[in-house]
Each structure stands twice: as C-alpha cells, then as structure tokens.
Amino acid sequence: MSTSPSSSSDDLGAPSRSTIVGRTETWHHLLDIKEYSYSKKLPTGNYISCPFTAGGHSWAIHYYPKGRNSSYAAFISVYLGLNKGVAANAVAEPVKALAKFSLLDQAGKPVPSHTHTTGQFDFSSESRGYLSYHDFIDRAWLEDSEHLKDDSFTIRCDIVVTTELRVEETRAAAPFVVVPPLDLHRHVGDLLVSKHGADVTFQVAGETFSALRYVLVARSKVFKAELFGPMKEGASIRVDDMEARVFRVLLGFVYTDTLPDDLGMDQQEEAAMAQHLLVAADRYNLERLKLFCEEKLCKHxxxxxxxxxxxxxxxxxxxxxxxxxxxxxxxxxxxxxxxxxxxxxxxxxxxxxxxxxxxxxxxxxxxxxxxxx
Structure with missing residues (x-):
C-alpha cells in the first residue's frame, strides 16, 4: 500500500519560480475639438478620422460627434484602431496594447467620470481590430459642464504597447538557514522498532508485539479504554480474529501515521490486506487509516x-x-x-x-x- 503523510508548505524546500516579463512603451495623443458646435452638424454615424503615430504603428481615432449609430445619437462616440490607410503589409500581426480615453478638464487633468481604460487588446488593421466607446460623453451633459469652454474641449488617448514578452526563471537566493522536513514520525517509529520503554504487549495469532502504552492511548480511544481500564503495567493483551501481519501494519500506523510504501504483495493481495486493515482500523477507531483503506479499495x-x-x-x-x-x-x-x-x-x-x-x-x-x- 503506497500512501505517505500529507506535507505542509513548511515541509518543503523553496519552490522554483518563473516570471513573465513584459517590456512596455507608453504614448499619448491629444485630440482638441475646436468649434464643437460646428462638428456636431455631422449626421449620426459619420466621423472625423484623426491619424497619429505611436510605437512604430500608425493609429487613428475616429470622432463621432453625434454618436456611432442611432442608439447612441445623444452621445459622442470615439474609436481607436490601427490606421487602415497605411500599406496592407504594414502590420504583420496584431498589436497588443492597453488604451485609455479621457475627457480633460480646463487644467488638462482627466475627468474621473469620463476616463475609460481597457484591458490588453489585440489591435489589427482588420475591420474588427478596433476599440470603441459608443457612449463616451453625453452631449447634453458636456454642453452644461465647465469642461466645454469657448466651444472647445480635449480628449486624451493613452496607448501602452507591449513590445516584448518573455519568460524568465527566477532563481531565489540560497537561504542562510534551512529547516529540515518534519521527522517526528521517524523518531517515534524508532521506538517501536527498538521496543525501548515498551510497557504493554499484544498476543496476535501466535506472535508477540511490544508497544508504549502512552503512544497507543494518544492515538486511539479504544486503546485508551483498554489500557487505562483494568490493565496494569506490563500487561499482555490477547487480540483475536486478526492476522499478525495486519496488526503489524496497524501498529506501525499508530506510531508513524503512515503506511509502508511496499508490502511485497501483488494487487490482489494488497486489496485483501486493505480489507483486513479497514476492519482493524474501525475496531480501534483509527479514522484516518480507515479512509486510506477505503481509498485503496475504491481503486481495486x-x-x-x-x-x-x-x-x-x-x-x-x-x-x-x-x-x-x-x-x-x-x-x-x-x-x-x-x-x-x-x-x-x-x-x-x-x-x-x-x-x-x-x-x-x-x-x-x-x-x-x-x-x-
């Protein structure tokens, strides 16, 4: 039966670690709308294209003064995409970038209620490789606000382009102190092997097993009832209806909370051992051992x-x-x-x-x- 005790993070050495490193470059473009009243004479769905260059790519902002479509006719819509006016082979693959649109106040600061940031977006020169905010600014709100002055206002567009993305293995510095894994089970198991201090014996199918009373009572309420009842120091307990090899594995589990990795059995014999051990675990109220046996039998x-x-x-x-x-x-x-x-x-x-x-x-x-x- 191959089962080992679960380990906490304190039992393990320092983990290996990888880091995804991205190098980015940031640009911003200011779009000044002068004579706003004149621009909004454009019909809904019409736009003014404003090309600019950032990160080695040609971009375009489309400004829709009366909304991109009839559903947004009360709004100013904006669009950002790679400029389709450049040569068809200018963009070999999509450009990964973040974008932010902001309405600026008279001090040139972004208006929080009208600042929108995207996640990383794949821009391309294809028709769908664009980003749009259909309801960017409510026109009625803008016309009543202090942000429209002398029939003018400004939109700022920030673009953060990822120019390099790579994976690096992060090597942690060697610690000054290394705490070894838990080994209490090994030390307690040594007591079982050496029989040092043993004060109780068990007679099982013709074999004798020596053990420490206090280890047994700490692990099993059944052992506690037997050994702190009428039993005296040095007493011998007879265990009926159990094979010696089963009791040996059970006793080892009581001391170490683990099961042997290899019992020298084939799968059929191992399944039979799990059945006998489950009965023994139930008898001595060893719930963890019982669950180990259940798990093993489910697989057999x-x-x-x-x-x-x-x-x-x-x-x-x-x-x-x-x-x-x-x-x-x-x-x-x-x-x-x-x-x-x-x-x-x-x-x-x-x-x-x-x-x-x-x-x-x-x-x-x-x-x-x-x-x-």
Whole structure:
C-alpha cells in the first residue's frame, strides 16, 4: 500500500519560480475639438478620422460627434484602431496594447467620470481590430459642464504597447538557514522498532508485539479504554480474529501515521490486506487509516470482489466506498450480471437484504435512463 503523510508548505524546500516579463512603451495623443458646435452638424454615424503615430504603428481615432449609430445619437462616440490607410503589409500581426480615453478638464487633468481604460487588446488593421466607446460623453451633459469652454474641449488617448514578452526563471537566493522536513514520525517509529520503554504487549495469532502504552492511548480511544481500564503495567493483551501481519501494519500506523510504501504483495493481495486493515482500523477507531483503506479499495474494485467489498462498506459505515461499489455495479459499462452470480453477491443477499434492495433501485433507475437515451 503506497500512501505517505500529507506535507505542509513548511515541509518543503523553496519552490522554483518563473516570471513573465513584459517590456512596455507608453504614448499619448491629444485630440482638441475646436468649434464643437460646428462638428456636431455631422449626421449620426459619420466621423472625423484623426491619424497619429505611436510605437512604430500608425493609429487613428475616429470622432463621432453625434454618436456611432442611432442608439447612441445623444452621445459622442470615439474609436481607436490601427490606421487602415497605411500599406496592407504594414502590420504583420496584431498589436497588443492597453488604451485609455479621457475627457480633460480646463487644467488638462482627466475627468474621473469620463476616463475609460481597457484591458490588453489585440489591435489589427482588420475591420474588427478596433476599440470603441459608443457612449463616451453625453452631449447634453458636456454642453452644461465647465469642461466645454469657448466651444472647445480635449480628449486624451493613452496607448501602452507591449513590445516584448518573455519568460524568465527566477532563481531565489540560497537561504542562510534551512529547516529540515518534519521527522517526528521517524523518531517515534524508532521506538517501536527498538521496543525501548515498551510497557504493554499484544498476543496476535501466535506472535508477540511490544508497544508504549502512552503512544497507543494518544492515538486511539479504544486503546485508551483498554489500557487505562483494568490493565496494569506490563500487561499482555490477547487480540483475536486478526492476522499478525495486519496488526503489524496497524501498529506501525499508530506510531508513524503512515503506511509502508511496499508490502511485497501483488494487487490482489494488497486489496485483501486493505480489507483486513479497514476492519482493524474501525475496531480501534483509527479514522484516518480507515479512509486510506477505503481509498485503496475504491481503486481495486473488480467483478469478483465488488459485492464482498460492498458488504464490508455497509458493515463498517464506509459511505464513500459504498457509493463507489454501487457506481461500479450499476454503471453503463459494468457487468452487473457477472457480479450477481459471484459468491460475494450471494453473501450480500443473505447478510444485507436492505442493501440489495437499494442496489436494485439504483440499477432500475440507471436502466430507465439508458432507455430514454
């Protein structure tokens, strides 16, 4: 069984890190609208194009004094795009840039309520590679504001072009102090191996296991009840109905909170060990060990063992494992008929008739869904 304890970030070394580095250049263009009253004589949908150069590219602002279309006839609309008047091959690929439009006050400062910034945008000389604000300025609001003076106002356009984008590996400086990973489980495990200070023994299937009373009671309420009840120092406890190899793994988990990486078993033997260990974990109220066993058994479901595992899950209140078994038996590709002729299914019908009823109900529901599809 290959399971290791979870590690916190404190257990790990310094992480590797990459940084995306972008070099940008910023330009701004001022668009002064003089004789505003005259410009708004243009019909809705008509614009005045104002070309300029920024970042080695030719741009154009389109100024719509009476809105881009009838839906925005009460507004001033603005448009920014690469100038389509340049040669067709002038732009080989889209230009990545941020853009900001601002109405300026009489002091030349952006008016916060009329400042709009985009995210990064891909501009191109194609018809859709542009950015527009249809409702940039309400004309009635502008005409009543202090920002329109002598029939003039100014729009500022800022463009931030990404000229280089690369990935760099960031190398952290070597720390002066390195805290090693947690190793408490290893030290406590050494006590189990050395038997140093052992004050209780267990007789399991002809084998004797020595352990420290206080380690056991710290990990299991069942051990606490046994060892702080009538048991005295140096007492020997007989454990029935358990294999010695299962108790050995259980005792190791009690000391280290881990399971061995390799028990020298094939998958079938490992699944059988997980079943026995689950029963032992439930017996001693070791919930974490029980969940490890459930996880392992969910990955080892087969036709020959599905029914037996389902009984085990029901008897030991393993809801996750129970759901996995039902899903396996009733799934669209599952050989449910093959499962039902196994000895395990016969045992299931005798020991858990209510569970069989639940299984059949799930199966009937799945079959009805398949027919509807």
């Amino acid at each position: 479901l087969e036709v020959s063992t599905a029914a037996t595992t389902l009984v085990l899950a029901e008897q030991h209140d393993c809801q996750g494992l129970k759901e996995a078994c039902i899903e396996f038996v009733t799934s669209p590709d599952a050989p449910e008929a093959a499962v039902m002729v196994t000895d395990g299914f016969e045992h299931l019908t005798k020991s858990c008739p209510a569970l069989v009823k639940e299984l059949m109900s799930n199966l009937a529901t799945r079959l009805c869904k398949r027919r509807k599809l």
